[in-house]
Amino acid sequence: MAENNVHLINTSALFTALNTNRKNKGLTQIDSSLVASKLGILFTLKNKSYVNFKNESVELNEYQLTVLKEILDQHFNVKMTHEISILITQQHHEKRVSTLHHFTASASVQSSLFGKIKGFLKIGRSNIQERIA
Amino acid sequence: MSASPDTPPHPQVTRTGGHNIIGGLNRIYHCNYYNAYLQMTVLLTEGMIDHEPECLLTDSVTPLVYLLKQRGYSTKDLLFEFSYCGFGFLRKIDEKTWETPRSHYGEAICIQGKPHRSCYFTSGYLQGILEKTVEEIACKVMDAPVDKFVVQDKPLNVENYLTRKFELQTTIPERFTFDECQTFSTRVDEEKIINNVRQLPLYGQCHSDETCLIEVFGVVLTNHFADYYNRISYETYFALREVGVPEEDTKEMFIQAGHVCAFNTYGGIMSSSEWYDLVAPMCETREDWLHGMIAVVNTLGWGVYRIEKIDVEKEFTVRVYNSYEGVGYQRMYPQTNDKNISFLAMGGLLGLVHLLWKVDIRKKPQLNEDFYFNQFNNPENSYSIEQTHAIAAGDEYDRFIVSK
Numbered sequence: 001m002a003e004n005n006v007h008l009i010n011t012s013a014l015f016t017a018l019n020t021n022r023k024n025k026g027l028t029q030i031d032s033s034l035v036a037s038k039l040g041i042l043f044t045l046k047n048k049s050y051v052n053f054k055n056e057s058v059e060l061n062e063y064q065l066t067v068l069k070e071i072l073d074q075h076f077n078v079k080m081t082h083e084i085s086i087l088i089t090q091q092h093h094e095k096r097v098s099t100l101h102h103f104t105a106s107a108s109v110q111s112s113l114f115g116k117i118k119g120f121l122k123i124g125r126s127n128i129q130e131r132i133a
Numbered sequence: 134m135s136a137s138p139d140t141p142p143h144p145q146v147t148r149t150g151g152h153n154i155i156g157g158l159n160r161i162y163h164c165n166y167y168n169a170y171l172q173m174t175v176l177l178t179e180g181m182i183d184h185e186p187e188c189l190l191t192d193s194v195t196p197l198v199y200l201l202k203q204r205g206y207s208t209k210d211l212l213f214e215f216s217y218c219g220f221g222f223l224r225k226i227d228e229k230t231w232e233t234p235r236s237h238y239g240e241a242i243c244i245q246g247k248p249h250r251s252c253y254f255t256s257g258y259l260q261g262i263l264e265k266t267v268e269e270i271a272c273k274v275m276d277a278p279v280d281k282f283v284v285q286d287k288p289l290n291v292e293n294y295l296t297r298k299f300e301l302q303t304t305i306p307e308r309f310t311f312d313e314c315q316t317f318s319t320r321v322d323e324e325k326i327i328n329n330v331r332q333l334p335l336y337g338q339c340h341s342d343e344t345c346l347i348e349v350f351g352v353v354l355t356n357h358f359a360d361y362y363n364r365i366s367y368e369t370y371f372a373l374r375e376v377g378v379p380e381e382d383t384k385e386m387f388i389q390a391g392h393v394c395a396f397n398t399y400g401g402i403m404s405s406s407e408w409y410d411l412v413a414p415m416c417e418t419r420e421d422w423l424h425g426m427i428a429v430v431n432t433l434g435w436g437v438y439r440i441e442k443i444d445v446e447k448e449f450t451v452r453v454y455n456s457y458e459g460v461g462y463q464r465m466y467p468q469t470n471d472k473n474i475s476f477l478a479m480g481g482l483l484g485l486v487h488l489l490w491k492v493d494i495r496k497k498p499q500l501n502e503d504f505y506f507n508q509f510n511n512p513e514n515s516y517s518i519e520q521t522h523a524i525a526a527g528d529e530y531d532r533f534i535v536s537k
Binding site for chain 2 (some may be wrong): 037042044077
Protein backbone atom coordinates (compact mmCIF):
# COMPACT_ATOMS: atom_id res chain seq x y z
CA MET A 1 0.00 0.00 0.00
CA ALA A 2 1.25 3.52 -0.78
CA GLU A 3 1.37 4.61 2.80
CA ASN A 4 3.75 1.77 3.57
CA ASN A 5 6.27 3.01 1.04
CA VAL A 6 9.45 4.16 2.68
CA HIS A 7 11.61 6.78 1.03
CA LEU A 8 15.29 7.24 1.56
CA ILE A 9 16.61 10.77 1.84
CA ASN A 10 20.25 11.72 1.97
CA THR A 11 20.46 14.17 4.87
CA SER A 12 23.45 16.03 3.51
CA ALA A 13 21.60 16.72 0.29
CA LEU A 14 18.51 17.73 2.25
CA PHE A 15 20.42 20.27 4.31
CA THR A 16 22.17 21.65 1.24
CA ALA A 17 18.83 22.06 -0.52
CA LEU A 18 17.39 23.71 2.58
CA ASN A 19 20.15 26.26 2.74
CA THR A 20 20.06 26.92 -0.99
CA ASN A 21 16.37 27.70 -0.63
CA ARG A 22 17.01 29.96 2.33
CA LYS A 23 19.80 31.77 0.57
CA ASN A 24 17.58 32.33 -2.46
CA LYS A 25 15.02 33.91 -0.14
CA GLY A 26 17.64 36.16 1.42
CA LEU A 27 17.62 34.21 4.67
CA THR A 28 20.60 33.08 6.73
CA GLN A 29 21.99 29.59 6.30
CA ILE A 30 21.68 27.14 9.18
CA ASP A 31 24.40 24.67 10.07
CA SER A 32 23.74 20.98 9.69
CA SER A 33 23.99 19.95 13.32
CA LEU A 34 21.39 22.53 14.30
CA VAL A 35 19.09 21.49 11.47
CA ALA A 36 19.51 17.84 12.45
CA SER A 37 18.77 18.52 16.11
CA LYS A 38 15.74 20.65 15.33
CA LEU A 39 14.33 18.11 12.90
CA GLY A 40 14.88 15.30 15.36
CA ILE A 41 13.05 17.20 18.08
CA LEU A 42 10.19 18.32 15.85
CA PHE A 43 9.69 14.83 14.46
CA THR A 44 9.47 13.42 17.95
CA LEU A 45 6.84 15.99 18.85
CA LYS A 46 4.79 15.86 15.66
CA ASN A 47 5.20 12.30 14.57
CA LYS A 48 5.51 10.65 17.99
CA SER A 49 8.64 8.89 16.82
CA TYR A 50 12.22 10.00 16.77
CA VAL A 51 14.08 10.15 13.49
CA ASN A 52 17.82 10.66 13.66
CA PHE A 53 18.73 13.27 11.08
CA LYS A 54 22.36 13.07 12.16
CA ASN A 55 22.78 9.89 10.16
CA GLU A 56 23.81 9.95 6.53
CA SER A 57 20.28 9.22 5.47
CA VAL A 58 16.79 8.81 6.88
CA GLU A 59 13.92 6.58 5.88
CA LEU A 60 10.55 8.30 5.88
CA ASN A 61 7.13 6.98 5.00
CA GLU A 62 4.53 9.05 3.18
CA TYR A 63 3.10 10.54 6.34
CA GLN A 64 6.53 11.43 7.66
CA LEU A 65 7.34 13.11 4.36
CA THR A 66 4.29 15.29 4.80
CA VAL A 67 5.43 16.11 8.33
CA LEU A 68 8.88 16.99 7.03
CA LYS A 69 7.48 19.42 4.48
CA GLU A 70 5.31 21.08 7.12
CA ILE A 71 8.28 21.42 9.47
CA LEU A 72 10.47 22.91 6.78
CA ASP A 73 7.78 25.44 5.96
CA GLN A 74 6.93 26.42 9.52
CA HIS A 75 10.28 26.22 11.27
CA PHE A 76 12.73 26.94 8.47
CA ASN A 77 10.56 29.19 6.30
CA VAL A 78 11.10 27.21 3.10
CA LYS A 79 8.72 25.27 0.89
CA MET A 80 10.54 22.25 -0.50
CA THR A 81 7.94 19.96 -2.02
CA HIS A 82 9.70 19.82 -5.37
CA GLU A 83 13.16 19.42 -3.88
CA ILE A 84 12.10 16.58 -1.61
CA SER A 85 10.68 14.68 -4.56
CA ILE A 86 14.06 14.92 -6.22
CA LEU A 87 15.89 13.88 -3.08
CA ILE A 88 14.03 10.63 -2.70
CA THR A 89 16.50 8.08 -3.98
CA GLN A 90 15.03 4.75 -3.09
CA GLN A 91 11.76 3.20 -2.08
CA HIS A 92 11.41 0.24 0.24
CA HIS A 93 8.40 -1.54 1.55
CA GLU A 94 8.22 -0.99 5.22
CA LYS A 95 8.89 -4.22 7.18
CA ARG A 96 7.84 -2.97 10.56
CA VAL A 97 6.60 0.13 12.31
CA SER A 98 8.95 1.64 14.88
CA THR A 99 8.27 4.27 17.44
CA LEU A 100 10.86 6.10 19.44
CA HIS A 101 13.75 4.14 17.91
CA HIS A 102 16.82 5.38 16.10
CA PHE A 103 17.05 4.37 12.46
CA THR A 104 20.47 3.24 11.28
CA ALA A 105 21.68 3.82 7.75
CA SER A 106 21.14 0.83 5.47
CA ALA A 107 24.10 -0.79 3.75
CA SER A 108 22.87 0.36 0.36
CA VAL A 109 23.05 4.06 1.22
CA GLN A 110 25.23 6.05 -1.11
CA SER A 111 27.96 7.97 0.68
CA SER A 112 27.18 11.56 1.51
CA LEU A 113 29.32 14.63 1.56
CA PHE A 114 30.20 14.06 5.16
CA GLY A 115 29.80 11.37 7.75
CA LYS A 116 27.53 11.21 10.72
CA ILE A 117 26.91 14.68 12.07
CA LYS A 118 28.78 15.11 15.28
CA GLY A 119 27.39 17.38 17.93
CA PHE A 120 29.46 19.28 20.39
CA LEU A 121 28.45 17.43 23.52
CA LYS A 122 30.65 14.65 24.84
CA ILE A 123 28.11 12.44 26.60
CA GLY A 124 29.10 9.68 28.96
CA ARG A 125 32.11 9.27 31.15
CA SER A 126 35.29 10.07 29.31
CA ASN A 127 38.81 9.16 30.33
CA ILE A 128 39.09 12.60 31.84
CA GLN A 129 36.04 12.13 34.06
CA GLU A 130 37.32 8.75 35.21
CA ARG A 131 40.71 10.26 36.07
CA ILE A 132 39.24 12.84 38.38
CA ALA A 133 36.68 10.56 40.03
CA MET B 134 10.50 59.67 22.02
CA SER B 135 12.06 61.37 24.96
CA ALA B 136 12.72 60.43 28.53
CA SER B 137 10.75 61.96 31.35
CA PRO B 138 12.41 65.09 32.77
CA ASP B 139 12.70 63.44 36.15
CA THR B 140 14.50 60.31 35.00
CA PRO B 141 15.36 58.02 37.91
CA PRO B 142 19.04 57.54 38.72
CA HIS B 143 20.80 54.44 37.48
CA PRO B 144 19.76 51.35 39.42
CA GLN B 145 22.09 50.28 42.16
CA VAL B 146 24.11 47.21 41.23
CA THR B 147 25.39 44.96 43.99
CA ARG B 148 28.23 42.80 42.77
CA THR B 149 28.76 39.65 44.74
CA GLY B 150 30.21 36.24 43.91
CA GLY B 151 30.25 37.01 40.21
CA HIS B 152 26.62 38.07 40.17
CA ASN B 153 25.28 41.54 39.35
CA ILE B 154 22.24 42.04 41.57
CA ILE B 155 19.69 44.74 40.79
CA GLY B 156 16.52 44.84 42.86
CA GLY B 157 17.50 41.58 44.54
CA LEU B 158 17.64 39.65 41.25
CA ASN B 159 20.72 38.54 39.34
CA ARG B 160 21.10 40.25 35.96
CA ILE B 161 23.23 38.84 33.18
CA TYR B 162 24.26 40.25 29.86
CA HIS B 163 23.23 38.32 26.78
CA CYS B 164 23.07 39.20 23.12
CA ASN B 165 20.25 39.14 20.61
CA TYR B 166 21.62 35.98 19.00
CA TYR B 167 21.40 34.06 22.23
CA ASN B 168 17.95 35.47 22.96
CA ALA B 169 16.79 34.45 19.48
CA TYR B 170 18.16 30.92 19.61
CA LEU B 171 16.82 30.33 23.07
CA GLN B 172 13.36 31.61 22.19
CA MET B 173 13.37 29.50 19.04
CA THR B 174 14.28 26.40 21.05
CA VAL B 175 11.51 27.02 23.55
CA LEU B 176 8.97 27.46 20.73
CA LEU B 177 9.90 24.08 19.23
CA THR B 178 7.59 22.58 21.85
CA GLU B 179 4.49 24.25 20.42
CA GLY B 180 1.63 21.83 20.19
CA MET B 181 2.71 19.65 23.08
CA ILE B 182 0.02 18.59 25.50
CA ASP B 183 0.46 20.02 29.03
CA HIS B 184 3.19 22.37 27.93
CA GLU B 185 2.65 25.84 26.49
CA PRO B 186 5.85 27.51 25.36
CA GLU B 187 4.26 30.88 24.61
CA CYS B 188 2.91 31.03 28.16
CA LEU B 189 6.31 29.96 29.46
CA LEU B 190 8.07 32.75 27.58
CA THR B 191 5.52 35.28 28.78
CA ASP B 192 4.77 34.21 32.33
CA SER B 193 8.34 33.46 33.42
CA VAL B 194 9.15 37.14 33.86
CA THR B 195 5.89 38.13 35.59
CA PRO B 196 6.81 36.74 39.05
CA LEU B 197 10.18 38.47 38.81
CA VAL B 198 8.45 41.81 38.31
CA TYR B 199 6.27 41.01 41.32
CA LEU B 200 9.43 40.46 43.36
CA LEU B 201 10.75 43.84 42.26
CA LYS B 202 7.47 45.45 43.32
CA GLN B 203 7.76 43.77 46.70
CA ARG B 204 11.13 45.48 46.99
CA GLY B 205 9.48 48.84 46.45
CA TYR B 206 9.68 49.34 42.68
CA SER B 207 7.07 51.74 41.32
CA THR B 208 5.65 51.56 37.79
CA LYS B 209 7.97 54.41 36.84
CA ASP B 210 10.96 52.45 38.20
CA LEU B 211 9.94 49.37 36.26
CA LEU B 212 9.51 51.28 33.02
CA PHE B 213 12.83 53.01 33.46
CA GLU B 214 14.59 49.72 34.18
CA PHE B 215 12.97 48.12 31.14
CA SER B 216 14.84 50.66 29.03
CA TYR B 217 17.96 50.70 31.15
CA CYS B 218 18.36 46.96 30.70
CA GLY B 219 18.07 47.29 26.94
CA PHE B 220 14.60 45.87 26.35
CA GLY B 221 13.36 49.00 24.62
CA PHE B 222 10.87 51.78 25.33
CA LEU B 223 7.54 50.76 26.83
CA ARG B 224 4.75 53.32 27.01
CA LYS B 225 1.06 53.47 27.77
CA ILE B 226 -1.31 54.58 25.04
CA ASP B 227 -4.61 54.23 26.90
CA GLU B 228 -6.15 52.09 29.64
CA LYS B 229 -6.09 49.00 27.47
CA THR B 230 -3.14 49.56 25.16
CA TRP B 231 0.61 49.78 25.51
CA GLU B 232 3.32 49.82 22.88
CA THR B 233 7.07 49.59 22.35
CA PRO B 234 8.17 51.81 19.48
CA ARG B 235 11.66 50.45 20.11
CA SER B 236 12.22 46.93 21.42
CA HIS B 237 14.89 44.30 21.60
CA TYR B 238 12.56 41.40 20.91
CA GLY B 239 10.73 43.21 18.12
CA GLU B 240 13.81 44.43 16.30
CA ALA B 241 16.93 42.47 17.14
CA ILE B 242 15.68 38.91 17.17
CA CYS B 243 16.69 36.77 14.20
CA ILE B 244 13.96 34.36 13.24
CA GLN B 245 14.63 31.07 11.45
CA GLY B 246 11.06 30.03 10.85
CA LYS B 247 8.09 31.95 9.54
CA PRO B 248 7.94 35.46 11.08
CA HIS B 249 5.67 35.55 14.09
CA ARG B 250 4.92 37.77 17.05
CA SER B 251 7.97 37.63 19.32
CA CYS B 252 7.65 40.02 22.25
CA TYR B 253 6.62 37.44 24.84
CA PHE B 254 9.03 38.89 27.38
CA THR B 255 7.52 42.36 27.05
CA SER B 256 4.02 40.96 27.48
CA GLY B 257 5.08 39.18 30.64
CA TYR B 258 6.89 42.22 32.01
CA LEU B 259 3.78 44.31 31.46
CA GLN B 260 1.69 41.62 33.14
CA GLY B 261 3.87 42.06 36.17
CA ILE B 262 3.37 45.83 36.18
CA LEU B 263 -0.41 45.71 35.67
CA GLU B 264 -1.23 42.36 37.32
CA LYS B 265 -3.49 41.57 34.40
CA THR B 266 -3.17 39.30 31.38
CA VAL B 267 -1.48 41.00 28.45
CA GLU B 268 -1.41 39.89 24.83
CA GLU B 269 0.76 41.15 22.01
CA ILE B 270 -1.40 42.01 19.01
CA ALA B 271 1.16 43.58 16.68
CA CYS B 272 4.90 43.04 16.33
CA LYS B 273 7.73 44.74 14.50
CA VAL B 274 9.00 41.30 13.47
CA MET B 275 5.90 41.15 11.27
CA ASP B 276 6.53 44.63 9.91
CA ALA B 277 4.16 46.46 12.23
CA PRO B 278 5.39 50.00 12.95
CA VAL B 279 5.35 49.33 16.70
CA ASP B 280 4.83 46.36 18.98
CA LYS B 281 1.37 46.67 20.46
CA PHE B 282 -0.01 45.06 23.61
CA VAL B 283 -3.58 44.78 24.81
CA VAL B 284 -4.51 44.49 28.48
CA GLN B 285 -7.23 41.94 29.07
CA ASP B 286 -9.64 41.63 31.94
CA LYS B 287 -8.77 37.98 32.43
CA PRO B 288 -7.31 37.26 35.88
CA LEU B 289 -3.66 36.43 36.04
CA ASN B 290 -2.52 33.25 37.70
CA VAL B 291 1.24 33.22 37.81
CA GLU B 292 3.25 31.78 40.68
CA ASN B 293 6.73 32.47 41.97
CA TYR B 294 9.01 29.63 40.91
CA LEU B 295 12.05 30.64 42.95
CA THR B 296 10.95 28.44 45.81
CA ARG B 297 14.21 27.01 47.11
CA LYS B 298 16.87 28.75 49.08
CA PHE B 299 20.40 28.49 47.74
CA GLU B 300 23.13 30.83 48.88
CA LEU B 301 25.98 32.05 46.74
CA GLN B 302 29.40 30.82 47.59
CA THR B 303 31.47 33.59 49.11
CA THR B 304 34.92 31.97 49.36
CA ILE B 305 36.04 31.92 45.76
CA PRO B 306 39.73 31.39 45.04
CA GLU B 307 41.62 34.18 43.38
CA ARG B 308 42.81 33.59 39.84
CA PHE B 309 45.35 30.75 39.59
CA THR B 310 45.43 30.13 43.36
CA PHE B 311 43.56 26.83 43.73
CA ASP B 312 45.49 23.58 44.10
CA GLU B 313 44.64 21.93 40.81
CA CYS B 314 45.33 25.03 38.80
CA GLN B 315 48.07 24.89 36.21
CA THR B 316 50.90 27.38 36.61
CA PHE B 317 50.27 30.21 34.18
CA SER B 318 52.53 33.02 33.13
CA THR B 319 50.51 35.86 31.67
CA ARG B 320 50.56 39.66 31.71
CA VAL B 321 46.80 39.80 31.31
CA ASP B 322 45.57 41.96 34.18
CA GLU B 323 42.07 40.70 34.95
CA GLU B 324 41.31 43.33 37.55
CA LYS B 325 42.17 46.16 35.18
CA ILE B 326 40.03 44.62 32.45
CA ILE B 327 37.08 44.19 34.80
CA ASN B 328 37.33 47.75 36.07
CA ASN B 329 37.47 49.12 32.56
CA VAL B 330 34.57 47.06 31.23
CA ARG B 331 32.43 48.21 34.16
CA GLN B 332 32.93 51.80 33.00
CA LEU B 333 31.40 51.11 29.60
CA PRO B 334 27.85 52.44 29.09
CA LEU B 335 26.22 49.03 28.78
CA TYR B 336 22.69 50.27 29.36
CA GLY B 337 19.81 51.49 27.25
CA GLN B 338 19.38 55.21 26.86
CA CYS B 339 16.15 56.80 25.73
CA HIS B 340 16.94 60.49 25.47
CA SER B 341 17.25 62.46 22.19
CA ASP B 342 18.29 60.12 19.36
CA GLU B 343 19.12 57.13 21.52
CA THR B 344 17.34 53.87 20.78
CA CYS B 345 16.86 52.44 24.29
CA LEU B 346 18.75 49.43 23.00
CA ILE B 347 22.29 48.42 23.97
CA GLU B 348 24.04 48.25 20.61
CA VAL B 349 27.69 47.44 21.17
CA PHE B 350 30.41 45.13 19.80
CA GLY B 351 28.30 44.36 16.75
CA VAL B 352 25.48 42.80 18.77
CA VAL B 353 22.48 44.05 20.72
CA LEU B 354 22.74 43.25 24.40
CA THR B 355 20.20 42.91 27.15
CA ASN B 356 20.94 43.09 30.84
CA HIS B 357 18.50 40.30 31.47
CA PHE B 358 17.11 38.26 34.32
CA ALA B 359 19.18 35.13 35.00
CA ASP B 360 16.11 33.49 36.49
CA TYR B 361 14.09 34.09 33.33
CA TYR B 362 16.69 32.34 31.21
CA ASN B 363 16.96 29.45 33.63
CA ARG B 364 13.22 28.98 33.85
CA ILE B 365 12.51 28.93 30.13
CA SER B 366 15.57 26.74 29.43
CA TYR B 367 15.06 24.07 32.02
CA GLU B 368 11.29 23.82 31.71
CA THR B 369 11.72 23.31 27.98
CA TYR B 370 14.52 20.82 28.51
CA PHE B 371 12.40 18.73 30.88
CA ALA B 372 9.43 18.85 28.51
CA LEU B 373 11.49 17.62 25.58
CA ARG B 374 13.05 14.80 27.56
CA GLU B 375 9.68 13.75 28.87
CA VAL B 376 8.30 13.13 25.38
CA GLY B 377 11.32 11.09 24.40
CA VAL B 378 13.64 13.48 22.59
CA PRO B 379 17.14 12.05 23.11
CA GLU B 380 19.38 13.79 25.62
CA GLU B 381 22.01 14.68 23.04
CA ASP B 382 19.59 16.38 20.64
CA THR B 383 17.94 18.30 23.42
CA LYS B 384 21.12 19.58 25.00
CA GLU B 385 22.65 20.31 21.61
CA MET B 386 20.00 22.96 20.95
CA PHE B 387 20.81 24.87 24.12
CA ILE B 388 24.55 24.47 23.67
CA GLN B 389 24.25 25.79 20.11
CA ALA B 390 22.59 28.90 21.48
CA GLY B 391 25.67 29.53 23.62
CA HIS B 392 27.96 28.72 20.72
CA VAL B 393 26.38 31.23 18.37
CA CYS B 394 26.40 33.78 21.19
CA ALA B 395 30.14 33.26 21.63
CA PHE B 396 30.79 33.73 17.94
CA ASN B 397 28.95 37.01 17.81
CA THR B 398 29.55 38.49 21.24
CA TYR B 399 33.01 37.20 22.14
CA GLY B 400 34.01 37.58 18.51
CA GLY B 401 32.67 41.11 18.46
CA ILE B 402 34.42 42.02 21.69
CA MET B 403 37.73 40.57 20.51
CA SER B 404 37.43 42.55 17.29
CA SER B 405 36.61 45.86 18.98
CA SER B 406 38.70 48.96 19.41
CA GLU B 407 38.16 48.66 23.16
CA TRP B 408 39.82 45.22 23.11
CA TYR B 409 42.71 46.36 21.01
CA ASP B 410 43.25 49.43 23.21
CA LEU B 411 43.13 47.62 26.52
CA VAL B 412 43.49 43.85 26.30
CA ALA B 413 45.50 43.06 23.18
CA PRO B 414 48.56 44.96 24.42
CA MET B 415 48.60 42.70 27.49
CA CYS B 416 48.64 39.58 25.30
CA GLU B 417 51.90 37.98 24.28
CA THR B 418 50.52 34.62 23.17
CA ARG B 419 47.33 33.42 21.53
CA GLU B 420 46.38 31.77 24.84
CA ASP B 421 46.57 35.15 26.58
CA TRP B 422 43.47 35.99 24.57
CA LEU B 423 41.69 33.24 26.50
CA HIS B 424 42.72 34.88 29.77
CA GLY B 425 41.58 38.25 28.46
CA MET B 426 38.16 37.08 27.33
CA ILE B 427 37.57 35.20 30.58
CA ALA B 428 38.27 38.46 32.41
CA VAL B 429 35.54 40.14 30.34
CA VAL B 430 33.14 37.26 30.99
CA ASN B 431 33.66 37.86 34.71
CA THR B 432 31.85 41.21 34.36
CA LEU B 433 28.70 39.74 32.79
CA GLY B 434 27.07 38.39 35.95
CA TRP B 435 27.51 34.79 34.83
CA GLY B 436 29.51 33.74 37.89
CA VAL B 437 33.26 33.66 38.48
CA TYR B 438 35.17 31.88 35.74
CA ARG B 439 38.57 30.46 36.65
CA ILE B 440 40.85 28.87 34.08
CA GLU B 441 42.25 25.63 35.44
CA LYS B 442 44.22 24.27 32.50
CA ILE B 443 45.35 25.17 29.01
CA ASP B 444 46.99 22.44 26.94
CA VAL B 445 47.42 24.30 23.69
CA GLU B 446 44.98 23.17 21.03
CA LYS B 447 44.21 20.04 23.06
CA GLU B 448 42.37 20.91 26.24
CA PHE B 449 40.86 23.94 27.93
CA THR B 450 39.46 23.45 31.44
CA VAL B 451 37.49 26.09 33.30
CA ARG B 452 35.68 26.22 36.63
CA VAL B 453 32.72 28.47 37.21
CA TYR B 454 31.93 29.38 40.78
CA ASN B 455 28.35 30.51 41.37
CA SER B 456 27.47 29.79 37.76
CA TYR B 457 24.13 31.46 37.16
CA GLU B 458 22.75 28.26 35.64
CA GLY B 459 23.81 26.09 38.56
CA VAL B 460 22.61 28.50 41.21
CA GLY B 461 19.38 29.15 39.35
CA TYR B 462 18.70 25.43 38.96
CA GLN B 463 19.14 24.87 42.70
CA ARG B 464 16.69 27.70 43.41
CA MET B 465 13.97 26.04 41.34
CA TYR B 466 14.43 22.26 41.32
CA PRO B 467 15.64 19.41 43.49
CA GLN B 468 19.29 18.53 43.05
CA THR B 469 20.01 16.54 39.88
CA ASN B 470 22.38 13.69 39.03
CA ASP B 471 23.09 15.19 35.64
CA LYS B 472 26.46 16.90 35.41
CA ASN B 473 26.01 18.17 31.84
CA ILE B 474 23.40 20.74 32.72
CA SER B 475 24.88 24.25 32.37
CA PHE B 476 24.18 24.62 28.69
CA LEU B 477 25.07 28.25 28.11
CA ALA B 478 28.45 27.89 29.78
CA MET B 479 29.15 24.82 27.66
CA GLY B 480 28.31 26.56 24.41
CA GLY B 481 30.12 29.74 25.37
CA LEU B 482 33.36 28.05 26.35
CA LEU B 483 33.29 25.87 23.28
CA GLY B 484 32.79 28.96 21.17
CA LEU B 485 35.68 30.73 22.86
CA VAL B 486 38.01 27.84 22.04
CA HIS B 487 36.78 27.77 18.47
CA LEU B 488 37.51 31.50 18.12
CA LEU B 489 41.16 30.86 18.90
CA TRP B 490 42.00 27.22 18.18
CA LYS B 491 39.74 26.49 15.26
CA VAL B 492 39.64 29.82 13.48
CA ASP B 493 41.91 32.67 14.62
CA ILE B 494 40.05 35.76 15.75
CA ARG B 495 43.38 37.62 15.88
CA LYS B 496 43.39 37.64 12.09
CA LYS B 497 40.27 39.85 12.27
CA PRO B 498 37.99 37.76 10.08
CA GLN B 499 34.63 39.18 9.05
CA LEU B 500 32.19 37.72 11.56
CA ASN B 501 29.48 37.18 9.00
CA GLU B 502 27.09 34.40 8.15
CA ASP B 503 29.40 32.76 5.61
CA PHE B 504 32.29 32.66 8.04
CA TYR B 505 30.09 31.24 10.77
CA PHE B 506 28.58 28.64 8.54
CA ASN B 507 31.60 27.53 6.53
CA GLN B 508 34.37 27.80 9.09
CA PHE B 509 33.40 28.50 12.67
CA ASN B 510 30.54 26.01 12.93
CA ASN B 511 31.95 23.54 10.41
CA PRO B 512 32.06 20.06 11.98
CA GLU B 513 35.59 19.58 10.70
CA ASN B 514 38.16 20.41 13.33
CA SER B 515 35.52 21.01 15.99
CA TYR B 516 36.14 20.51 19.65
CA SER B 517 33.78 18.82 22.09
CA ILE B 518 32.56 19.94 25.48
CA GLU B 519 31.79 18.05 28.64
CA GLN B 520 30.85 19.19 32.10
CA THR B 521 32.47 17.23 34.91
CA HIS B 522 31.10 19.11 37.92
CA ALA B 523 27.76 20.84 38.39
CA ILE B 524 26.43 23.10 41.11
CA ALA B 525 23.02 21.78 40.12
CA ALA B 526 24.28 18.32 41.12
CA GLY B 527 25.66 19.46 44.46
CA ASP B 528 29.24 20.23 43.46
CA GLU B 529 31.09 23.28 44.68
CA TYR B 530 31.43 24.70 41.16
CA ASP B 531 30.66 23.93 37.54
CA ARG B 532 33.64 22.60 35.64
CA PHE B 533 34.04 22.22 31.92
CA ILE B 534 36.54 20.57 29.65
CA VAL B 535 36.83 21.53 26.01
CA SER B 536 38.88 18.99 24.09
CA LYS B 537 39.31 17.34 20.71
